[in-house]
Amino acid sequence: MSRSRSAGADFDALIGPHLDAGYRTALAILQDPHQAQDAVQESALKAWRKLHQLHEGSPARPWFLAIVANQCRSERRRRWWSVIRVPEVPQAQHEVDSHTADIGRELAKLPREDRLALFLYFYLDLPLEEVGSVLGLSAGGAKTRVYRAAKKLRPGLEMD
Amino acid sequence: MDDLRSEIRAAFEKEQSGHAPASAMRSDIVDAVAAQGRPSRNFQWVAAVAAILLAILVVVGLMSTRFAPRASVPATTPKPTSAIGEYGPPPPGVNLLYARDPEHPTWLISYDWSGNPRGTIKLDGAIGSVGMAPDGQEFAVGYGAKGGSGELLDRLGKPIPGTGAIAGKAGPIWADDNRHTCGVSLDAQTLDWTFVTLSPGEKVKSVAVIAHEPVAGGQTGLRLAACSVRNDQAILVRTTIASPTEMWVVRVSDGTVLSHNTFSESIANVIASRDGTLIAENSTKSGGLVGPTTPNTIIRRVSDRSVVATLDPSLGVLAFGSNGSSVLVTTSPWIGQQAIHLAVLDFRSGYVLWRYDGPETLGTYLAEPGITGPGFAIGLKEITGTDDPLSDVVIVGGKGETKLTGRYNLVW
Numbered sequence: 001m002s003r004s005r006s007a008g009a010d011f012d013a014l015i016g017p018h019l020d021a022g023y024r025t026a027l028a029i030l031q032d033p034h035q036a037q038d039a040v041q042e043s044a045l046k047a048w049r050k051l052h053q054l055h056e057g058s059p060a061r062p063w064f065l066a067i068v069a070n071q072c073r074s075e076r077r078r079r080w081w082s083v084i085r086v087p088e089v090p091q092a093q094h095e096v097d098s099h100t101a102d103i104g105r106e107l108a109k110l111p112r113e114d115r116l117a118l119f120l121y122f123y124l125d126l127p128l129e130e131v132g133s134v135l136g137l138s139a140g141g142a143k144t145r146v147y148r149a150a151k152k153l154r155p156g157l158e159m160d
Numbered sequence: 161m162d163d164l165r166s167e168i169r170a171a172f173e174k175e176q177s178g179h180a181p182a183s184a185m186r187s188d189i190v191d192a193v194a195a196q197g198r199p200s201r202n203f204q205w206v207a208a209v210a211a212i213l214l215a216i217l218v219v220v221g222l223m224s225t226r227f228a229p230r231a232s233v234p235a236t237t238p239k240p241t242s243a244i245g246e247y248g249p250p251p252p253g254v255n256l257l258y259a260r261d262p263e264h265p266t267w268l269i270s271y272d273w274s275g276n277p278r279g280t281i282k283l284d285g286a287i288g289s290v291g292m293a294p295d296g297q298e299f300a301v302g303y304g305a306k307g308g309s310g311e312l313l314d315r316l317g318k319p320i321p322g323t324g325a326i327a328g329k330a331g332p333i334w335a336d337d338n339r340h341t342c343g344v345s346l347d348a349q350t351l352d353w354t355f356v357t358l359s360p361g362e363k364v365k366s367v368a369v370i371a372h373e374p375v376a377g378g379q380t381g382l383r384l385a386a387c388s389v390r391n392d393q394a395i396l397v398r399t400t401i402a403s404p405t406e407m408w409v410v411r412v413s414d415g416t417v418l419s420h421n422t423f424s425e426s427i428a429n430v431i432a433s434r435d436g437t438l439i440a441e442n443s444t445k446s447g448g449l450v451g452p453t454t455p456n457t458i459i460r461r462v463s464d465r466s467v468v469a470t471l472d473p474s475l476g477v478l479a480f481g482s483n484g485s486s487v488l489v490t491t492s493p494w495i496g497q498q499a500i501h502l503a504v505l506d507f508r509s510g511y512v513l514w515r516y517d518g519p520e521t522l523g524t525y526l527a528e529p530g531i532t533g534p535g536f537a538i539g540l541k542e543i544t545g546t547d548d549p550l551s552d553v554v555i556v557g558g559k560g561e562t563k564l565t566g567r568y569n570l571v572w
């Protein structure tokens with residue numbers, strides 16, 4: 001019993017702070033809160049089983065988010081999910097700025113990996129090193145991915 | 161770059177809003193991990209058993225996701241009396257939606273696609289049912305009605321002199337120029353199906369014999385799925401015992417058959433885009449049909465039959481939007497006198513633009529012609545157990561939905 005409690009406490013200390021970011025990443029990829037919840041739970045259990053693969057001193061957040069992203073990709077690859085499904089709809093919001101609505105539609109049209117790069121960098125505010133870890137790229141590769149994806153939204157964009 | 165960062169953040173914020181993680185998510189997951197205990201490489205069989213149990217849980221979770229009640233757009237209430245009146249002559253060159261004035265049955269009131277009244281026309285009392293062209297700039301008498309004459313009226317409701325009529329039980333459809341109508345007629349003697357077109361001010365043109373009916377009074381029929389004057393291409397579908405079996409792509413101008421295909425799998429129906437470039441093969445599940453099931457609803461390019469999008473089999477395409485990427489779909493079979501489940505989605509990205517889950521049922525729908533956005537007008541009827549002629553009207557566009565005040569007898 002105490003062994004279980006200890007395991008839970010250790011897990012909570014290591015991964016718990018990143019569960020929210022994991023869920024939001026899963027939601028961004030799967031577009032369905034129920035699937036996102038399932039994916040993050042499955043990812044947490046995988047992370048716990050693979051804990052020995054996390055090198056000492058390495059940050060847990062990008063490692064966990066990479067597991068979440070892989071889990072979501074795996075979900076999408078399944079035949080059942082390889083087709084378009086109807087996620088919970090974002091309710092019609094007349095008051096939403098039309099510019100935001102436009103860029104939302106442009107984001108929806110991006111390839112999934114480009115969209116994920118923008119989500120991690122601009123929404124979760126991850127540094128490029130961590131974006132790269134999640135996407136399986138170097139920091140430079142992540143920068144290029146983010147830049148190219150952003151340029152698809154704004155063709156004339158110059159990267160700072 | 162900072163501006164773009166703010167915009168992207170705002171777009172993702174909007175997408176994530178309303179879907180915060182469950183408050184107990186963290187504690188639930190921690191409990192689940194604690195129940196597993198500390199991982200050990202020497203006891204990998206424990207992980208295997210847990211994985212199997214988790215797989216079962218995930219499957220059950222996914223099933224519960226599929227069958228969970230769906231979010232719905234707020235009900236179309238309240239229902240004040242229609243704000244009807246005389247709005248003068250309708251404007252030319254503007255896409256309009258027409259409804260009958262409940263106070264004056266021969267008057268038609270036009271609304272633009274922002275929901276504003278734009279004009280009134282007063283029909284000759286001798287004219288019965290009419291159907292408007294998709295842009296609201298022309299009308300056909302008896303359009304869609306059994307035995308309707310099919311004669312054409314101009315945008316002010318006046319008969320167009322010299323125009324013939326496409327009559328017959330296989331109702332004509334409007335071509336994508338919103339001026340021509342196209343139909344098929346069956347010769348009772350020869351049992352030939354002939355593709356016909358009608359242009360304002362002209363007589364009906366018999367373009368070509370397309371197919372032959374195997375037996376008189378048989379259980380097959382031919383209908384037009386699309387008629388594109390602009391692309392000189394029409395799509396005709398033969399249905400045998402309620403299931404599409406053959407499809408012809410023909411030239412509108414001379415009836416030349418460009419392609420002929422048979423459907424090897426059982427499907428519910430075939431829906432075509434108005435320009436005749438795309439078709440949706442709706443799964444049997446989407447149509448609520450029993451018997452052999454098709455794995456998915458498929459959207460194909462007509463030119464080479466390549467697959468453009470594969471949709472969940474629960475989705476049935478009702479209509480293509482004019483922008484070439486949006487579709488109005490049912491998300492569960494459309495059953496009369498039961499709440500309808502609808503969505504407008506971008507089939508190229510999978511993004512859901514709008515969704516409706518009751519409480520009303522579907523009356524009619526229309527894609528706004530000639531626009532770049534996902535415009536659909538949808539008539540929703542209350543479930544009363546009778547054929548209520550009045551509908552609520554929802555207009556779905558790129559910026560959300562607009563509802564007309566009041567309920568209407570629609571002519572589209």
